[in-house]
Amino acid sequence: MKSVVRGYTAADAPAWVALSNLxxxxxxxxxxxxxxxxxxNPTQFSRRWVVGEGEELRGGVHFYFFPFDPPGFLHASVFVHPEARGRGIGRLLWAVLEEAAREVGAAGLVADVLDTDPASIAWAGRRGFRQHAHRFASELDLKAFDETPHLxxxxxxxxxxxxxxxxxxxxxxTVERYLGFVADRATxxxxxxxxxxxxxxQVHALLHLDHDPRPDWLILAVGPExxxxxTTAMVRYRDLAYNELTATHPQARGRGLALPLKLHAIRRAREAGLTVMRTNNHSSNAPMLAVNRRLGFQTxxxxxELHLPLRTTSGA
Ligand SMILES: CC(C)(COP(=O)(O)OP(=O)(O)OC[C@H]1O[C@@H](n2cnc3c(N)ncnc32)[C@H](O)[C@@H]1OP(=O)(O)O)[C@@H](O)C(=O)NCCC(=O)NCCS
Incomplete structure (x- = not known):
């Protein structure tokens, strides 16, 4: 049967979630x-297309604004059911995505591919994507965690x-000042x-202040003056404590503040009955990786993260 790409509708949500989870x-x-x-945010670009439907959903593409991407770039997530690969469904989805990218004038595309999936990395490479960064999740078992060695x-x-x-x-x-502090540390x-x-x-949304505010999980290290x-900022995804960002001011680096900040986040996560803390790390972030290792995070x-620039920016 010939595969056809069609626009996503709200009725596709259960099949979409099942396939992307898989x-x-x-x-x-x-x-x-x-x-x-x-x-x-309705002003932020987001479009989806699919091939198949219901249990027969064979693939999809989500083309969307993702705040961590470089300015003008859009995120591209193309996926095909493992049993339906190598039959050209990915090519079909890619053609739709390419046309849409041209239409909206995207400066480039960003795609995330699992580092355990060389076939998908090669597939993206044949479309011009190049490696930009490597990230991995680390998890801490909050039930087994013992804070004594860190006191x-x-x-x-x-x-x-x-x-x-x-x-x-x-x-x-103060909340506004905090949002600015996080925005500065994030860059x-x-x-x-x-x-x-x-x-x-955007920081407000990242910290879930718009729908699940936990000001007690936005922790600050404050000096004598x-x-x-x-700061370290934690949000919740169901039963998961997600450590969104831990950062010290450039003038406060090297003073051993990151680990105690995280320790406070761990305490609060345990008080809330959460059993796992997760964080995502950039492979080149040596100081953060060292702190996580010391605390017992498992990678x-x-x-x-792959990038495909589509147009060069003008100017100097
Ligand atoms: C990457 C991914 C989308 C590819 O999907 P796919 O449906 O296997 O893609 P295709 O079938 O179009 O292409 C796979 C290869 O099969 C072969 N192929 C394509 N059509 C074919 C056909 N009709 N008959 C035989 N072989 C075919 C080609 O070698 C093709 O690679 P090419 O187009 O680069 O030459 C899929 O592996 C996936 O879902 N990966 C996980 C998500 C991911 O990492 N996405 C990548 C970045 S967004």
């Missing part, structure tokens, strides 16, 4: 997928006059180096 090894529920869709690191930070606090009860001005990470500073509304030295298979 391919990406995730366990997203249809409800959380739909809730996330409903929260999507001296906390004491050393406190001996410098550093206090650990959070955003509970913060007024609007200092390997993930967003060289990107423009995020609008505060009240100066903000660093999981990762992903390559």
């Amino acid at each position: 391919i990406l090894g995730r366990s997203v529920t249809v409800e959380s997928f739909q809730a996330e869709e409903a929260r999507r 001296p690191a906390l004491a050393r930070a406190e001996a410098q006059g550093v206090m650990f606090t959070d955003l509970r009860g913060a007024d609007d001005a 200092e990470t390997p993930d967003l180096a060289g990107h423009p500073r995020w609008p505060l509304s 009240g100066e903000w030295l660093g 999981r298979p990762g992903r390559y």
Whole structure:
């Protein structure tokens, strides 16, 4: 039977979630997928196409704005059911995606491919994608975690006059200052180096303040003069504590503050009854990787971030 690409409709959601879970090894529920869709900023680009339907859904493509991508780039996620590969479905989906990218004038495409999947990496390579970064998830078993060996690191930070606090009860001005602090720290990470500073509304959404606010999970290290030295921010995905960002101000680096910050996040996650903490790391982020290793995070298979520039930007 000839495969045809058609536009995605809301009725495709259950089959879409089942197929993308299968391919990406995730366990997203249809409800959380739909809730996330409903929260999507309508001004931010997002389009999907599929091949097949229901249990016969053979493949799909999601073409969308993803805030971590370089300016003007759009995220491209093409996937085909493992049993339907090598029959040209990927090519069909790619043709639709390429045309859409041209139509909207995307500066380039970003794709994530599992680092355990050389065939898909090669497929993307034949379309011009090149490796840009390698990331992997790390997970900490919060049930088994013992904070005792890390208490001296906390004491050393406190001996410098550093206090650990959070955003509970913060007024609007403090929340806004915090969003700016995170936006500034984010551009200092390997993930967003060289990107423009995020609008505060984007940071607000990243920290789930728009739908699941946990000001007690936005933790600050504060110096003796009240100066903000660093932060760690945690959000929840069902029963998973996700450590979105841990960062210290450039002037507060090398003072051993990252581990105690994370320790506070771990405490709060355990108090909330969560059993696993996850974080994503850029392979080149040596200081963060070292802290995670010391705390006992276990690495999981990762992903390559691939880039395909489509047009060169004008100007100097
Ligand atoms: C990458 C992926 C989408 C490819 O899907 P696919 O349906 O196997 O893609 P195709 O069948 O079009 O292409 C696979 C290869 O099969 C062969 N092929 C294509 N059509 C064929 C046909 N009709 N008969 C025989 N062989 C065929 C070709 O060698 C083709 O590669 P090429 O187009 O680069 O020459 C799929 O492996 C996947 O879902 N991977 C996981 C998600 C992912 O990592 N996506 C990649 C980046 S977004």
